[in-house]
Amino acid sequence: MIVPSGQPSRRDVLKGIAAAGALGALAPFAPRPALAADKLVVGVIYVGPRDDYGYNQAQAQAAAAIKKMPGVSVVEQEKVPETTDVQKTMGSMVEQDGATLVFPTSFGYFDPHMLRMAEKYPKIRFAHCGGLWTEGKHPKNTGSYFGYIDECQYLNGLVAGHTSKSKKLGFIAAKPIPQVLRNINAFTMGARSVDSKITTQLIITGDWSLPVKEAEAANSLIDQGVDVITCHVDSPKVVVETAERRGIFVCGYHANQAALAPKGYLTGAEWNWITPYTMHVKDAMAGKPMVNFLRGGLKEGFVKMSPYGKATSDHAQKAADGVKAQMLKGGYVIFKGPLNDNTGKTVVAAGTGHKQTDVVLEQMNYLVEGVIGKV
Amino acid sequence: MARAPTGRAARAAEALVVPLGALAAAMVVFGLFMAVLRQNPLEVYALIYQGGFASAFSWQNSLSRAAPLILTALCVALPARAGLMVIGGEGALVLGGLAAAVAGHLVAGAPPTGVKLAMAAAGMLAGAAWIALAGALRQYRGVNETISSLLLTYVAIALFNHFVEGPLRDPASLNKPSTTPIGDANMLGPLPGLDVHWGLGFGLVFCLLMYVLVRHTTYGFALQIVGGNSRAARLAGLPVGPIVLAACALGGAAAGLAGMVEVAAVHGSANASLIAGYGYAGILVAFIARQNPLAIVPVAVLVGGISASGGMLQRRLDLPDATVLVLQGVAFVLILASEAVYGRLKVFQPARA
Numbered sequence: 001m002i003v004p005s006g007q008p009s010r011r012d013v014l015k016g017i018a019a020a021g022a023l024g025a026l027a028p029f030a031p032r033p034a035l036a037a038d039k040l041v042v043g044v045i046y047v048g049p050r051d052d053y054g055y056n057q058a059q060a061q062a063a064a065a066i067k068k069m070p071g072v073s074v075v076e077q078e079k080v081p082e083t084t085d086v087q088k089t090m091g092s093m094v095e096q097d098g099a100t101l102v103f104p105t106s107f108g109y110f111d112p113h114m115l116r117m118a119e120k121y122p123k124i125r126f127a128h129c130g131g132l133w134t135e136g137k138h139p140k141n142t143g144s145y146f147g148y149i150d151e152c153q154y155l156n157g158l159v160a161g162h163t164s165k166s167k168k169l170g171f172i173a174a175k176p177i178p179q180v181l182r183n184i185n186a187f188t189m190g191a192r193s194v195d196s197k198i199t200t201q202l203i204i205t206g207d208w209s210l211p212v213k214e215a216e217a218a219n220s221l222i223d224q225g226v227d228v229i230t231c232h233v234d235s236p237k238v239v240v241e242t243a244e245r246r247g248i249f250v251c252g253y254h255a256n257q258a259a260l261a262p263k264g265y266l267t268g269a270e271w272n273w274i275t276p277y278t279m280h281v282k283d284a285m286a287g288k289p290m291v292n293f294l295r296g297g298l299k300e301g302f303v304k305m306s307p308y309g310k311a312t313s314d315h316a317q318k319a320a321d322g323v324k325a326q327m328l329k330g331g332y333v334i335f336k337g338p339l340n341d342n343t344g345k346t347v348v349a350a351g352t353g354h355k356q357t358d359v360v361l362e363q364m365n366y367l368v369e370g371v372i373g374k375v
Numbered sequence: 376m377a378r379a380p381t382g383r384a385a386r387a388a389e390a391l392v393v394p395l396g397a398l399a400a401a402m403v404v405f406g407l408f409m410a411v412l413r414q415n416p417l418e419v420y421a422l423i424y425q426g427g428f429a430s431a432f433s434w435q436n437s438l439s440r441a442a443p444l445i446l447t448a449l450c451v452a453l454p455a456r457a458g459l460m461v462i463g464g465e466g467a468l469v470l471g472g473l474a475a476a477v478a479g480h481l482v483a484g485a486p487p488t489g490v491k492l493a494m495a496a497a498g499m500l501a502g503a504a505w506i507a508l509a510g511a512l513r514q515y516r517g518v519n520e521t522i523s524s525l526l527l528t529y530v531a532i533a534l535f536n537h538f539v540e541g542p543l544r545d546p547a548s549l550n551k552p553s554t555t556p557i558g559d560a561n562m563l564g565p566l567p568g569l570d571v572h573w574g575l576g577f578g579l580v581f582c583l584l585m586y587v588l589v590r591h592t593t594y595g596f597a598l599q600i601v602g603g604n605s606r607a608a609r610l611a612g613l614p615v616g617p618i619v620l621a622a623c624a625l626g627g628a629a630a631g632l633a634g635m636v637e638v639a640a641v642h643g644s645a646n647a648s649l650i651a652g653y654g655y656a657g658i659l660v661a662f663i664a665r666q667n668p669l670a671i672v673p674v675a676v677l678v679g680g681i682s683a684s685g686g687m688l689q690r691r692l693d694l695p696d697a698t699v700l701v702l703q704g705v706a707f708v709l710i711l712a713s714e715a716v717y718g719r720l721k722v723f724q725p726a727r728a
Contacts, residue, residue: 078689078696079696080686081651083443083653084440088436088683091432092433092690095432096426097691107551112641130550175552
């Protein structure tokens with residue numbers, strides 16, 4: 001048997017046990033002083049594993065960043081379902097750990113769970129990921145942060161459009177809800193800005209985390225001749241790995257998956273939650289009122305692109321960087337007319353456009369021209 | 376044959392001491408595991424106690440996690456009394472929740488008590504029908520009920536998603552497809568004086584009723600015979616089919632009621648958050664409780680407590696969620712293994728005359 005260095009040897013372990021016993025005898029039942037009183041205790045709750053190469057990892061990276069801020073300590077709990085469990089987890093962080101700022105990060109934590117806890121603990125700040133907070137409707141000690149990641153998906157599409165030889169792109173999505181449709185559409189529009197012959201074949205799996213179905217979907221898309229793929233599921237890991245194994249290109253989502261596909265990873269749409277996390281922590285430490293509604297795109301630093309991979313050609317990089325520069329200036333409009341959906345109906349009339357902040361975009365219920373699929 | 380009262384007391388003591396001993400052994404094993412991970416086992420124990428059982432808050436945390444498991448465990452325990460291994464409680468739960476949400480919406484104008492009753496009835500009926508279907512497939516078509524109930528769960532979840540995201544979707548639920556809310560007035564509140572919802576109360580009552588049913592009624596006696604040997608039961612003239620179906624339906628009703636509680640006490644509508652695995656966790660609880668309706672309650676509280684403690688371990692020691700699964704796994708393997716000890720410890724044997 002090979003014992004990798006750094007692993008404790010049996011002797012170390014025995015020593016450890018003995019030492020632990022001795023230590024325990026000295027201080028029976030005195031758990032480590034929960035958390036220093038002079039620190040801001042921040043609780044972060046994840047719906048899945050923290051190392052999922054996806055949604056939860058993006059949040060955990062921000063949690064790791066605020067952990068390094070002076071005067072902040074962070075308590076984390078993963079794999080908490082969207083049931084009363086998450087209410088009790090929030091309660092535990094407040095009652096047992098002394099947390100005064102809580103980040104319940106899953107979309108489904110908002111209503112009724114976080115709202116109920118916010119009512120019960122009016123002095124505690126709750127910052128939710130997903131952009132649901134509404135003035136006048138939701139309590140002032142709660143808030144939402146969210147990012148316009150469709151900007152990054154547009155750039156993903158642009159790079160994919162420059163890379164694809166077959167002119168067939170693939171998109172694996174969890175559910176046909178507005179947030180997801182917006183990404184599918186932005187990706188397709190980015191690609192079609194390169195060549196209007198490009199199509200995006202869409203497969204909807206039906207739920208946020210279905211690794212087997214996601215792998216099947218990826219394989220089936222590749223069998224149909226798709227040569228660049230991306231997705232919107234909780235963990236893109238399986239999709240990215242399948243693409244790499246089958247030798248096609250892939251654009252990432254949520255977090256950086258370059259390590260999973262060193263050959264085929266072109267670039268990726270990533271959250272940059274460090275920005276809103278830091279804002280909330282600073283406000284809490286300064287005792288300033290909570291900013292209830294935080295939103296931003298590339299310009300505001302809420303989202304970012306993965307560094308380009310080896311496979312990304314220079315002209316693709318240049319084209320994407322050009323549009324990115326415009327987005328970074330602000331005011332870039334993705335959804336502008338004339339825009340038809342894939343049944344031929346006009347969804348944005350010629351001469352009009354929806355800015356990123358336009359709430360119309362949050363009720364999106366169509367797939368744009370070029371997407372092969374149905375809502 | 377009458378037994379001496381001391382024999383009875385000895386058996387009661389045995390039933391208490393054996394699982395508790397197994398639990399203690401599990402804590403020792405888990406403590407060693409923690410020591411290997413360079414954590415102080417005593418600190419770990421203290422955190423487990425703090426997280427699950429040290430304060431009123433932690434007790435309510437444990438009880439609230441236990442509540443749905445009590446009902447879903449009954450969905451395994453009751454058919455098991457008839458000799459059927461049904462593991463499809465999750466399907467009965469989600470369909471019960473869906474039926475309750477629909478019923479709540481249909482009679483939304485009625486007085487709240489009426490709405491709640493209609494929701495409970497709809498949830499229980501849906502759950503009962505679903506598990507009875509698995510029972511009927513077994514009884515009349517010879518389909519293995521373990522497999523069929525598991526597969527029926529996938530069907531149930533697919534149906535649930537279809538209706539929640541399709542015909543029954545509230546157009547206002549944009550990014551989290553849900554049915555139309557039942558309205559605040561029709562929601563079940565917490566148990567008086569507690570921060571635990573009514574699911575716990577329903578679970579306790581259901582367990583008690585089922586205990587009386589299986590232990591102290593002619594139906595329960597017949598069920599025991601069917602479960603022991605259904606051919607012999609048939610030869611004795613018992614209506615085996617209806618007896619089996621009733622047990623399945625009762626179990627399904629319990630799981631359906633759990634779904635109703637999720638809708639009426641927690642979510643306010645039916646949506647994908649209902650599919651949280653309570654049905655599967657209930658299987659574990661029922662087996663540890665040896666399919667005894669009364670034993671389900673403490674076992675569910677134990678599982679709820681471990682889950683509450685697990686959060687504490689994660690938060691304070693930065694351990695992954697998998698650590699809690701190790702604790703749960705060790706505890707349950709040892710409790711199940713401890714069954715071999717019954718009747719072998721001299722202390723608990725009634726003195727022979």
